Amino acid sequence: MKKVSVLLSFALVCVLLTALAIVPTTAFTQDNPTPTPLPTLTLVPPVPQPEGSIKITFWYGLGGLLGNVVQETVNQYNLSQTTYYVEAIFQSSYDDTINKINAGLASGDLPDVVQIFEAGTQRMIDTGRIVPVQSLLERDGMLGLLDELEPAVRANYTVGGTLYSMPFNSSTAMLYINRAAFVEAGLDPDKTIWTYEEILEAARQLTVTDANGEVSRYGLAVYPESWFFEQIHAVHDQLFGTPANGRGDTRMDAYAFNGEVGVNYFNFLNSAITEGTALYYGTGGGAAAGSDFATGRVAMHFSSIASLRTLIASAERAGAGVDVGVVMMPRQPDAAGRTIVGGASLWMTNVGSPEVQEGAWDFLKWSVTPEVQAVWAANTGYYPVVTTAYDQPAMQEALVQFPQFQVAIDSIRMAPVSDANSAHVSGVFVSMRTDVITAMDDFFTGRVPTAQEALDNAVALANEKLEEYNSTVP
Amino acid sequence: MTTAPAYSKISYRTVMYVLLVLMSIILLFPLFFALSLALQGDTAAPTLIPRDLNNLDWGVFRAVFEQRPEVSRWILNSFVVATSVTVGVLVTSSLMAFALAYLEFPGKAVLLFVALGTLMVPFEATLIPNYLFISSLQWKDTYQGLIVPFLASAFGVFLLRQYFMTLPKDLYEAALVDGCTKLRYLWSILVPLSRPALATLAVYTFLGTWNQFYWPLLITNSTEWRTTQVGITVFRNFEYAVFNTQMAATIIVMLPTLILLVLGQRQLVSGLTSGALKG
Numbered sequence: 001m002k003k004v005s006v007l008l009s010f011a012l013v014c015v016l017l018t019a020l021a022i023v024p025t026t027a028f029t030q031d032n033p034t035p036t037p038l039p040t041l042t043l044v045p046p047v048p049q050p051e052g053s054i055k056i057t058f059w060y061g062l063g064g065l066l067g068n069v070v071q072e073t074v075n076q077y078n079l080s081q082t083t084y085y086v087e088a089i090f091q092s093s094y095d096d097t098i099n100k101i102n103a104g105l106a107s108g109d110l111p112d113v114v115q116i117f118e119a120g121t122q123r124m125i126d127t128g129r130i131v132p133v134q135s136l137l138e139r140d141g142m143l144g145l146l147d148e149l150e151p152a153v154r155a156n157y158t159v160g161g162t163l164y165s166m167p168f169n170s171s172t173a174m175l176y177i178n179r180a181a182f183v184e185a186g187l188d189p190d191k192t193i194w195t196y197e198e199i200l201e202a203a204r205q206l207t208v209t210d211a212n213g214e215v216s217r218y219g220l221a222v223y224p225e226s227w228f229f230e231q232i233h234a235v236h237d238q239l240f241g242t243p244a245n246g247r248g249d250t251r252m253d254a255y256a257f258n259g260e261v262g263v264n265y266f267n268f269l270n271s272a273i274t275e276g277t278a279l280y281y282g283t284g285g286g287a288a289a290g291s292d293f294a295t296g297r298v299a300m301h302f303s304s305i306a307s308l309r310t311l312i313a314s315a316e317r318a319g320a321g322v323d324v325g326v327v328m329m330p331r332q333p334d335a336a337g338r339t340i341v342g343g344a345s346l347w348m349t350n351v352g353s354p355e356v357q358e359g360a361w362d363f364l365k366w367s368v369t370p371e372v373q374a375v376w377a378a379n380t381g382y383y384p385v386v387t388t389a390y391d392q393p394a395m396q397e398a399l400v401q402f403p404q405f406q407v408a409i410d411s412i413r414m415a416p417v418s419d420a421n422s423a424h425v426s427g428v429f430v431s432m433r434t435d436v437i438t439a440m441d442d443f444f445t446g447r448v449p450t451a452q453e454a455l456d457n458a459v460a461l462a463n464e465k466l467e468e469y470n471s472t473v474p
Numbered sequence: 475m476t477t478a479p480a481y482s483k484i485s486y487r488t489v490m491y492v493l494l495v496l497m498s499i500i501l502l503f504p505l506f507f508a509l510s511l512a513l514q515g516d517t518a519a520p521t522l523i524p525r526d527l528n529n530l531d532w533g534v535f536r537a538v539f540e541q542r543p544e545v546s547r548w549i550l551n552s553f554v555v556a557t558s559v560t561v562g563v564l565v566t567s568s569l570m571a572f573a574l575a576y577l578e579f580p581g582k583a584v585l586l587f588v589a590l591g592t593l594m595v596p597f598e599a600t601l602i603p604n605y606l607f608i609s610s611l612q613w614k615d616t617y618q619g620l621i622v623p624f625l626a627s628a629f630g631v632f633l634l635r636q637y638f639m640t641l642p643k644d645l646y647e648a649a650l651v652d653g654c655t656k657l658r659y660l661w662s663i664l665v666p667l668s669r670p671a672l673a674t675l676a677v678y679t680f681l682g683t684w685n686q687f688y689w690p691l692l693i694t695n696s697t698e699w700r701t702t703q704v705g706i707t708v709f710r711n712f713e714y715a716v717f718n719t720q721m722a723a724t725i726i727v728m729l730p731t732l733i734l735l736v737l738g739q740r741q742l743v744s745g746l747t748s749g750a751l752k753g
C-alpha cells in the first residue's frame with residue numbers, strides 16, 4: 001500500500017510540477033470563448049497610500065471574483081481623493097469576519113469599517129461599538145439619502161426606526177428556470193409569478209422519462225436552505241419571529257416559523273419530491289443543483305440573483321442548450337408580500353479617532369453614490385442599493401444585457417415595506433438557519449413524518465438558543 | 475500437499491493487493507477530484523471526470539500565482555511556522571518528559587496532572603486570553619505571534635513520557651555510572667532510541683500547525699503574514715459555485731507537505747522499524 005500510494009502520489013506531483021512549468025499563461029481564458037464574461041480573474045493590487053493621508057481599516061468577507069471587485073472599488077475611492085486611505089483587508093468569509101470582530105471586542109482591535117452579512121445585524125448592534133449610520137446622516141443633514149435607498153434594502157438594515165449600517169451589496173432569492181425546457185413543455189417562460197400548484201404542474205410537464213424508464217430531466221431541484229424559507233415568509237407577509245420580526249423597539253423573543261406558511265412551503269417541495277418530479281440534493285446540495293441546472297438535468301433551481309452570471313456562463317459552456325431565465329419565488333395565490341434582501345452592509349465602529357471616523361464616514365457616503373453603485377452592480381450580480389443608480393449608463397447597459405435582473409428588482413418592489421416582509425433580526429440568526437435546514441432534511445428524507453412536527457422541533461431549538469442569547473445582553 | 479499453501483499464498487497476495495489498490499483509490503480520490511475540478515475552467519457545472527480531456531485548463535495553476543502572487547509567501551510562512559513549532563515541541567516535550575520519567579522531585583505527580591489537565595481545556599476557551607496577551611505584546615503580524623503560543627504541548631509531554639517509561643531504567647543507571655550527564659543521556663541515548671515516538675509527534679505537530687486556521691486568522695491582518703490555510707480562502711467564490719482556482723490553490727498549498735511526505739517516507743518508516751527492533 002505504501003509503495004502504491006507513494007508511487008501514485010509521486011506521479012501526481014510530477015505531473016503537476018511539469019504542468020506548472022510548461023503551460024502557457026494564455027491557456028486560461030482562450031479555450032472557451034464565451035459571450036457572457038464573468039468578473040475578470042486578474043490581480044487587483046491595492047493602490048499605494050499617499051503620504052500624509054489618514055488610514056481607514058476596512059474588513060470584508062467576500063472572496064474570489066467578488067473580492068476582486070471590492071478591492072477595485074476601494075482602489076477607486078483611494079484614487080478619488082488624497083485625505084483618506086482605505087486599507088481593505090480580506091477576512092476569509094462573512095462568518096469569520098464576525099467571529100474576528102467578537103474576538104477583537106475585548107481588546108478593541110476593531111476595524112473602522114466592516115462588511116457584515118444580513119444575519120449579523122443584531123449581533124453588531126449588541127456589540128455596543130458601532131456608530132449608527134442614521135446618526136451621521138442626521139448630523140450632516142443628509143436624511144434625504146434615506147429616500148434614495150431602495151425601500152426593501154433600507155428596511156433590511158433598519159431596526160427600531162434607525163438605519164444602522166450602510167447597505168452595500170444586496171441580492172434576493174429567485175427561482176431559475178430553463179426557458180428552452182419551458183417552451184418545449186408548452187409553458188410560458190415570461191410569466192414571472194407562479195403559485196405552488198402551477199410550479200408542481202410545470203414540474204410534471206418538465207420531467208422527462210426516457211425509454212428505459214430513467215428520468216433524464218427533473219422539473220425541480222430541491223435542497224434544504226433556510227434563506228429561501230425566510231423569503232417565503234416575507235412573500236406571504238408573515239412574521240418569522242415575534243414581536244415584529246425584531247424590527248420594532250423591543251428585541252425579538254420568539255421564532256414563529258412553524259405556522260401555515262412554513263408548513264405549506266415544506267409540503268409543496270415535498271410533493272414534488274414524492275411525485276418524482278423534483279430531485280432532492282440533500283444538505284449542502286446547492287452547488288450540485290446549480291451544476292445540474294446548467295447542464296439541463298433539472299429545469300428549475302432556487303438560487304440568489306447574484307448567481308445569474310455564473311449560471312449563464314456555465315450553461316453556455318456546458319452546451320446543453322439551457323437558456324437561463326428567472327421567475328419570482330413561488331407562492332400561494334393570496335400572497336401579498338415581496339422577497340427580502342440578502343447580502344451585506346457596511347458598519348462603522350467607534351474605535352478610531354474622530355478624524356479616522358470622519359474618513360470612514362466619507363468612504364461610506366461615497367460607496368452609495370449612484371456612479372459607484374451602478375459600476376458595482378454591473379460588475380457583480382447584485383442590484384444597486386440606491387434607486388438613483390438606475391439612471392447611470394453602466395446600470396442601463398447591465399439591464400439590457402441581463403434583463404433577468406429586472407425580475408429580481410420587481411420581486412423586492414412587489415409590496416410596500418412592512419415588518420413582516422423585512423427579514424427578521426436576532427442574535428442567533430446563524431444557528432437558527434442550521435435548525436431550519438435540519439428540519440427540511442428530516443422531513444424530506446422521512447425521518448420526521450410531518451412538516452408541522454419538523455418545524456415545531458426547529459422552532460423549539462431556535463427559541464431555546466434565542467432565550468439564552470437574549471439573557472446575555474441588556 | 476505442497477501446492478495448496480503456495481496457491482493460498484498467491485490468492486492471499488492477490489486479495490491483499492486488490493484491497494491495497496482500493497484503499498489507495500479511496501485515499502487519493504479527494505486529490506483526484508480536486509485536480510479534476512481545477513482543470514475544468516470557470517464553470518459551475520463541472521463533472522467528476524472532465525468532459526473534454528484534450529482541453530484541460532492547466533493554466534489554472536499559473537492563474538493562481540498571477541491572481542495572488544502572495545501564495546508563495548503564504549507557503550513560506552506556513553513552513554517557517556510549522557517547522558519552528560515542530561522543533562520547539564520536540565525540544566520542550568522531550569525535556570519535560572525526561573524530567574517526569576527519570577527525575578525525582580517534589581510535586582512531580584501534581585505537575586504531570588496539571589500538564590495533562592491542560593489537555594481538557596479546549597483551545598476555544600483559551601483563545602481570547604491568548605489573543606489579548608499576544609496582541610498586548612505587539613506580536614500581531616509576526617512569526618513569534620504565530621509560533622510562540624504553540625511551543626509547548628501537553629500531548630507531546632505525555633506521549634514522550636509514556637515512551638521513555640518503556641525503556642529499561644537500567645540503561646539510565648548504567649549511563650550515569652559511566653559518568654554520563656543527564657542532558658547527555660537525553661541527547662545521545664534517549665532521543666535516538668525514541669525515534670518512533672519523536673517521529674510520530676513531529677508529523678502530528680507539523681500537520682496540525684500547517685492546518686491551523688482560526689489562530690492565524692486572528693493574529694494576522696496583512697496579506698503577507700497570512701498562512702496558507704487562511705490565505706487560500708481568498709480563492710473561494712461567494713455567490714458563485716465555481717471551484718477551479720480554489721481547487722488549484724488547494725493543491726498548490728498541499729504540494730509541499732506531500733513532497734515532504736514522499737521524501738520523508740523512507741526515513742519515517744525506517745525510524746519506526748528500527749525503533750521497534752531496538753525497543
